[in-house]
Amino acid sequence: MQDAPNRPYHHGDLRRAVIETALDMLREEKGWQFTLREVARRAGVSHAAPYKHFPDKAALLAELAMIGFDRLREFLSAAKPTTPKSLRDEITAIARAYVAFGMDNPALYRLMYSAEEGQAVGIHLNERALAVFDILLEVLRRGQAAGSIRKRPIEGQAAAGWGLIHGMTMLAIDGLLVPEKVGSAPLDAALSTLVEGLGSPATLGAPATTSVRGRKTKLSE
Amino acid sequence: MQDAPNRPYHHGDLRRAVIETALDMLREEKGWQFTLREVARRAGVSHAAPYKHFPDKAALLAELAMIGFDRLREFLSAAKPTTPKSLRDEITAIARAYVAFGMDNPALYRLMYSAEEGQAVGIHLNERALAVFDILLEVLRRGQAAGSIRKRPIEGQAAAGWGLIHGMTMLAIDGLLVPEKVGSAPLDAALSTLVEGLGSPATLGAPATTSVRGRKTKLSE
DNA sequence: GCCCCTAAGTAGTCACTGTCAACAATGTAT
DNA sequence: ATACATTGTTGACAGTGACTACTTAGGGGC
Known part of the structure; x- marks a missing residue:
């Protein structure tokens, strides 16, 4: 980069930074369709760096x-x-x-x-x-x-x-x-x-008499 | 295309075809992250054709x-x-x-x-x-x-x-x-x-006596 | 104090995407 | 017939996720 030679090569805790940045973006935008590159950009890091921490x-x-x-x-x-x-x-x-x-x-x-x-x-x-x-x-x-x-x-x-x-x-x-x-x-x-x-x-009395009992009510099959 | 010169230039009802194809893909895959190009491909049409029907x-x-x-x-x-x-x-x-x-x-x-x-x-x-x-x-x-x-x-x-x-x-x-x-x-x-x-x-008797009535239970403010 | 190893960065590339502009084929109104 | 609007086509563009190869910072063993 041209304006940030003072930034250390090693970020320190990029994993946490990526997560934090992504959470910020979730807070700002309403969808979760942010791009990984944008996260990297905002974390001040190259576009492939996050891949060292997330497959x-x-x-x-x-x-x-x-x-x-x-x-x-x-x-x-x-x-x-x-x-x-x-x-x-x-x-x-x-x-x-x-x-x-x-x-x-x-x-x-x-x-x-x-x-x-x-x-x-x-x-x-x-x-x-x-x-x-x-x-x-x-x-x-x-x-x-x-x-x-x-x-x-x-x-x-x-x-x-x-x-x-x-x-x-x-x-x-x-x-x-x-x-x-x-x-x-x-x-x-x-x-x-x-x-x-x-x-x-005890308070409500018997369930309504509309006959749920006898019916086969399996949903999950 | 090289192998389909018999396909007419105008599809006939591409709008419906695109929708139908997309619905098919929704049925097959579990997500709705299909690509527009894939829809066009399966509809047998060029990748930009759907844009004539959907902005x-x-x-x-x-x-x-x-x-x-x-x-x-x-x-x-x-x-x-x-x-x-x-x-x-x-x-x-x-x-x-x-x-x-x-x-x-x-x-x-x-x-x-x-x-x-x-x-x-x-x-x-x-x-x-x-x-x-x-x-x-x-x-x-x-x-x-x-x-x-x-x-x-x-x-x-x-x-x-x-x-x-x-x-x-x-x-x-x-x-x-x-x-x-x-x-x-x-x-x-x-x-x-x-x-x-x-x-x-009438069937169930009075509501439970856990005191809902007097309490202010507005959520949306 | 030196060297080398490795984790953690970098740049570059690839296939692919959504979108757009320019062009071609087709049908339709005059 | 001819002009035109419609609906296709191709080709380009920037931006994406993912992969690769290169480079660097920093620490541990000697």
């Missing part, structure tokens, strides 16, 4: 996605009220934090759930994702033990919760939950619905 | 996404049982069809909810998406009128439903609803939870 672009994206899940898990843990008044409070707090995380980091969030397109990276990635899932599982398990949550297969309940929150987050990011169409607090409304669905039979 | 690649993607929403709406309408035994049956049928559509067309489905990254195309796209939303709205409205659905702001309930189903679909596509972790029929479990949450107080 290819997909590897970097996978790394970013894993960091995203880690941050999300930490964020949710931090948002969990220390002395919740009720299980509903706890679930509500977690759900709000989750959606807030997604809306604050739309590109990162979208990347987290898109990185699987890079095939087999999914293994480790799913581990991180399921670690987030476990937070929800734990709350529900405690709720079942305390009797305030229906005694149903807990994974189904957790899947319902995760699906709901994930779905609402994606819709919110996509701008599909416009206030005029959907009211000002769609998440809370949805959460009420969900929590009431999870609520224990 | 750029994003325009084609947006068109595909709209087609996807249209197909989804038709598919859901067709799946709606003609003489439903109950509202639960109806909701269940729609939800299953929705998830099935997503799992049968993972790349297209993902594209449908990713195309907004191409900025302002979102207007028309959201129209199509909201047309799907309206199907759900209509069912719920009918349910409220019949008394089998709680009288709550219907947009919140619909958002809950859409969010849940959309989220479960995405998770299913991503392979995050693995059977070992989550049971074999997570959707049905989630649906039970949802429908019980939507269910009218």
Whole structure:
């Protein structure tokens, strides 16, 4: 270069710098379609340097996605009220934090759930994702033990919760939950619905009599 | 070309052919990261020909996404049982069809909810998406009128439903609803939870006593 | 103190992409 | 028939991910 001969040949910690720069770009742009060369450029390094630290672009994206899940898990843990008044409070707090995380980091969030397109990276990635899932599982398990949550297969309940929150987050990011169409607090409304669905039979009585039981309802085959 | 002088100079209906070819490629590959040149190649046409019909690649993607929403709406309408035994049956049928559509067309489905990254195309796209939303709205409205659905702001309930189903679909596509972790029929479990949450107080009794009423639960401010 | 080894940079190249401009073939209105 | 708009074509351009070969900084063994 002509203007930076003082820059040391060895960067020091280029790996971290690349990740940091990429995270910055995720924060600035809304998509994750940045180029590796641009990352290198902004890190002040030649276009091939990142390849010394990541085998290819997909590897970097996978790394970013894993960091995203880690941050999300930490964020949710931090948002969990220390002395919740009720299980509903706890679930509500977690759900709000989750959606807030997604809306604050739309590109990162979208990347987290898109990185699987890079095939087999999914293994480790799913581990991180399921670690987030476990937070929800734990709350529900405690709720079942305390009797305030229906005694149903807990994974189904957790899947319902995760699906709901994930779905609402994606819709919110996509701008599909416009206030005029959907009211000002769609998440809370949805959460009420969900929590009431999870609520224990002691208060709610028997499930509706509309005969789900006898039907073969396997989806996954 | 040297081997295809018999191909007529004018294709006839290249616009449709490009769309059709692109849809094929969406069906084959799991991502929507196909190249425009490849589409042109498979359509048997020069690499720049599609530009006579689409200003750029994003325009084609947006068109595909709209087609996807249209197909989804038709598919859901067709799946709606003609003489439903109950509202639960109806909701269940729609939800299953929705998830099935997503799992049968993972790349297209993902594209449908990713195309907004191409900025302002979102207007028309959201129209199509909201047309799907309206199907759900209509069912719920009918349910409220019949008394089998709680009288709550219907947009919140619909958002809950859409969010849940959309989220479960995405998770299913991503392979995050693995059977070992989550049971074999997570959707049905989630649906039970949802429908019980939507269910009218007449059957279900008063909502859980975990004090939702008095609390300010606005999220969006 | 010296030498050499290697990790971590560099530049250069390749095939490929999206996009555009210039040109050719085709159908159509006058 | 002739001018024209449409819809193809070819060829170019810059920018990309990926790979290779070269160069350098810095540390450990002697």
